[in-house]
Amino acid sequence: MTLNKFNLPDVGEGLTEAEIVSWKVKPGDTVAINDVLCEIETAKSLVELPSPFAGTVTELLVPEGVTIDVGTAIISVSDEVSGDPTPADVPAPASPVQPLYGKLPEADAETSGGALAGGPLVGSGPKADAVKRRARRSAQTATGTVPVPESVPTPQAAAKTSSGPGADAVEADPAGLVDNRPTLGGTLTGLVNRVLAKPPVRKIARDLGIDLADVVATGLRGEVTREDLVSYQAQRDAELDKADGFWGRAGKPQDQRIERVPVKGVRKATAKAMVESAFAAPHVSIFVDVDASRTMEFVKRLKVSRDFEGIKVSPLLILAKAVIWAAARNPSVNATWVDNVDGTDAAEIHVKHYMNLGIAAATPRGLMVPNIKDAQDLSLKELALALNNLATTARAGKTKPAEMQGGTLTVTNIGALGIDTGTPIINPGEVAIVAFGTIKQKPWVLDGEVIPRWITTLGGSFDHRVVDGDLSARFMADVAAILEEPALLLD
Structure with missing residues (x-):
């Protein structure tokens, strides 16, 4: 029999630790290759670990809820299939027993202490001494009292009723239990x-x-x-x-009115990333109010279009397309600041000619930012499908680590929570993030008249080392222009 131990693998680039969330097997279970052994929570996602072995689970080496380092053994699996015992496991047939009638052999009789050879059987032998009781006095019959039944002794009498062979005497209230x-x-x-x-x-x-x-x-x-x-x-x-x-x-x-919540998993990773970004990148934020009435009309037409049948369409789709369009006109917002180039004190700005568009998603496990790879190559319909799939996967906690790596620019839809705008923190490795506020009707001046229009506020945060005030303003103005007139996307 060979005993195989499965070590926690690196399921994502740079993974150093993970938490065992739940086991899907138990000792004694038979598993095949690629059967799910457990769920682990990495820095950003919930991942199912498949078995690299076939055989029988012998031991779970790490309990649920424990965070361990990559390379730690988590389970042992034998190469034997449960239910197929080896010859050593098969018990030898029992020797036939010759029934004894009446008495045991002399040797057995001696070792048995005479319990069967001449000893008293149950129900026979000398009787124990009868319990001697004090003569019962007549119960009082005075008015207002009830005679105590014979089956309920008084505490004083109960202290004296235990006597005879093998019985422990009960002290009469030694600790003052009875008043x-x-x-x-x-x-x-x-x-x-x-x-x-x-x-x-x-x-x-x-x-x-x-x-x-x-x-x-x-x-x-x-x-x-x-x-x-x-x-x-x-x-x-x-x-x-x-x-x-x-x-x-x-x-x-x-201290009993304070709840202590361990910081781990997604929360731990988010905290580390936000501190790193806030203190490493000098943030600058700007805002712009946008008349998104034509975006709302465009979304309404897409919802009834046969091409978008069965696809969820929202203003976020138009904003995502607007960000991609505006980044192509202002490439430096789609970049990364790199320190210590080639081991020196030199720094570089890496401008990326592809768009991995990150979408911040609030999930029960915390904030996640998966990204849509090469979003610049997607049509409006393909982008809508990608957004739907991203949101569904994130809410189910099935986002893979690879889907959250390599982002180049992020959008956070805080308007879905009813918030007008905000100053978001830039995702590490990026230089820009756009906050999409709620869209609601407000009084708006159009052609000299005050009329109700669908208004939203965009908030953008930028790494001032890369994006200065002029560039950030031009980028945000381009995003706003698409929301005000989606037809510009056709140019």
Whole structure:
């Protein structure tokens, strides 16, 4: 039998670590080559790992929720198929047993301690001494009292009833569990309603405002213990917290009203990238208001067009096309600043003659920026299909690391969240990002008249090392021109 160990691979360029999100197999399962073993979360995506081996899973080496480095062994798989035991695993046939009737052989009789050879069987042998009880006194019949039934002994009597061979004597209330203050003489009510608990436990219950009758007792004698109070208090706090909703109760310690969220996966990668960009690239932002009424009319016509049947069309499609068109007229916005060229202090600006258009997507796992490769070569319909596929894949958490690498310019559609505009942070490795604000009707002056028009605000952030004020203004003006008159795309 060969035992194969599968090490965490590098599923994306530059991957150094990943988190085991969920296992799809368990020890004892039979797997074939390319069967999915688990899901891992990398810096930007959720990836399924296929098995490179066929055989039986013997051990999961890393539990779910743990982040590990690339190259760490995560699972072991034997090359044997479960259910095919080796000859060593097959038990030898049992020797036939000669039945014994009446008695054991002498050797067995000695080792058995005489339990069968001459020893008493169950139900035979000398009887244990009868339990001696004190003569029962007549129950009181005074008005206002109820005789105690014979099956319910008083605590004093219960302390004396255990006697005889092998029985442990029960001490008569050694720890003061039962309150000896006078109650209704001989009544059942006074005994049943009294909860057993030591004085320190009773004090804690009073301090916490806990009714001992509400606490499940787990003590050896049926008494409420300190641990019972702690468990009850924790359960009560949890119920109160659930009833309170988001805000923690003022009476709780402050550290219990703070939720600690681990920073990992997409959030960790996003934080690192944003800090790197914000402190490495000097950002400059500009804004422009745009009359997008003709864009809205154009989108409306596309939605009813037979060529776009079954394809989701939105103003984002026109903006994406506008950004590609404007970048061709202002190439330096589609570039990268490169430090330490050839190991020296020299720097270069790499202008890219292709457009990998990044689209920022908010997903349940965090912000992702997949990009559409060679977007400059796509027709309007092809670009619409690419946008739809990108959004669907991102929301499902199935975006691959390769789809988020190599971006050249990014668009973020904050208008989908009802936001007018913003100052987005540039994606690392790029020099420009465009924020697309919400489109809504506003009063607008057209031909000397104030009329309602569909207005949006574009916000752009640029790396000032590459894109100066003049270039950023010309680029944003070109994007705005397409939104105001989409027919320019036909030129």
